Amino acid sequence: MTQIYDPTGKVIPVTVIQAGPCHVLQLMTQERDGYEAIQLGYLDKPRRLAGRSARGQVAKLDSKRQRRRAAAGVQAVQKPDCEPKRYVRELRGSVGNREIGQELKVDVFAEIKSVDVVGTSKGRGTAGAMKRHNFHGQRASHGVKKCHRHVGGTGCSATPSRIIKGKKMAGRYGNARCTVRNLKVVRVDVDNDLLVVRGAVPGPNGGYVIIKQTNKV
Amino acid sequence: MSQQLLLDLVENTSMKEETPFFEIGDTVDVHCRILEGEKERVQIFNGVVIARSGSGTREMFVVRRIVQGEGVERKFPLQSPRIAKIEVKRSGVVRRAKLYYLRDRVGKAVRLKERRGDPKKRAELASRG
Numbered sequence: 634m635t636q637i638y639d640p641t642g643k644v645i646p647v648t649v650i651q652a653g654p655c656h657v658l659q660l661m662t663q664e665r666d667g668y669e670a671i672q673l674g675y676l677d678k679p680r681r682l683a684g685r686s687a688r689g690q691v692a693k694l695d696s697k698r699q700r701r702r703a704a705a706g707v708q709a710v711q712k713p714d715c716e717p718k719r720y721v722r723e724l725r726g727s728v729g730n731r732e733i734g735q736e737l738k739v740d741v742f743a744e745i746k747s748v749d750v751v752g753t754s755k756g757r758g759t760a761g762a763m764k765r766h767n768f769h770g771q772r773a774s775h776g777v778k779k780c781h782r783h784v785g786g787t788g789c790s791a792t793p794s795r796i797i798k799g800k801k802m803a804g805r806y807g808n809a810r811c812t813v814r815n816l817k818v819v820r821v822d823v824d825n826d827l828l829v830v831r832g833a834v835p836g837p838n839g840g841y842v843i844i845k846q847t848n849k850v
Numbered sequence: 851m852s853q854q855l856l857l858d859l860v861e862n863t864s865m866k867e868e869t870p871f872f873e874i875g876d877t878v879d880v881h882c883r884i885l886e887g888e889k890e891r892v893q894i895f896n897g898v899v900i901a902r903s904g905s906g907t908r909e910m911f912v913v914r915r916i917v918q919g920e921g922v923e924r925k926f927p928l929q930s931p932r933i934a935k936i937e938v939k940r941s942g943v944v945r946r947a948k949l950y951y952l953r954d955r956v957g958k959a960v961r962l963k964e965r966r967g968d969p970k971k972r973a974e975l976a977s978r979g
Contacts, residue, residue: 635857635860635861635906635907635908636907636908637860637861637863637864637907638864638907638929638930638931640931641885641931642883642930642931642932644927644930647860649856649857649859649860651856820860822859822860825856825859827856827859827860829860838853839853
């Protein structure tokens with residue numbers, strides 16, 4: 634994150650996201666798949682890491698099955714014909730006029746005012762209830778002994794003699810899918826493929842995120 | 851591209867073309883634009899620069915002055931468009947980057963010894979690195 638100034642001199646806290654270029658790897662259609670979606674790939678995968686399935690996803694590979702199917706007159710699936718991709722994600726929604734193999738740049742966000750950003754939040758390991766659920770803990774003084782950050786009571790007594798399911802307690806925190814909605818798009822830099830949004834996005838610096846047009850009005 | 855380069859690309863767009871040159875211990879006039887209703891007017895804050903922090907668009911500097919026997923400090927963002935001008939009035943001899951020790955001093959002890967030499971030359975040297 635960093636900050637920039639608007640013309641009146643107000644500071645805008647912004648996150649700079651390298652958005653694309655992404656390749657369209659596959660299009661899910663209503664007739665064939667039962668739903669509409671678009672599969673995007675970002676960053677080239679080093680060839681040594683790309684297995685046969687990853688290579689087969691982006692280019693036509695020769696195989697016995699392919700030859701048999703071709704002989705039987707089955708039309709082969711269209712391939713994007715690009716390098717194997719490192720990050721592949723499917724986004725639901727209308728396909729529009731996108732084509733397989735098309736390169737999507739950040740200018741798709743040119744007309745969009747705000748976006749949702751999905752990422753994996755920073756992992757915090759085992760965390761106490763104060764950090765994990767914003768509990769208040771206990772007092773610093775007035776007789777509180779060695780349990781200043783404890784949860785406190787967790788339930789009732791003899792009835793029901795158990796703790797209610799879903800009780801918020803200490804435990805693993807972070808490293809989970811997290812969406813931040815309705816972030817304003819501050820700038821779209823087509824030359825450098827940069828998307829600048831107002832506010833923070835989930836995850837560490839250099840993390841990977843999915844950016845969608847917001848559905849929040 | 852490295853993360854820092856990407857940030858720089860964005861930051862450079864809201865940086866001033868020429869950052870005014872001043873050093874710790876300088877007595878400066880900070881001209882800040884102030885909006886009063888519809889009208890804009892320039893207010894001058896005069897004092898000694900006692901600290902600088904941050905880098906890029908986040909760089910800030912602290913100016914301290916004594917008003918009616920009371921110490922007043924203001925922290926300005928260096929790259930803000932609201933800062934119209936920074937004028938160096940006088941340079942002081944200092945031996946550290948943060949002059950927080952001035953906060954504990956009153957009266958004559960606040961004064962800094964004047965630094966000799968041409969401030970323009972120093973600015974030139976600094977810009978050359």
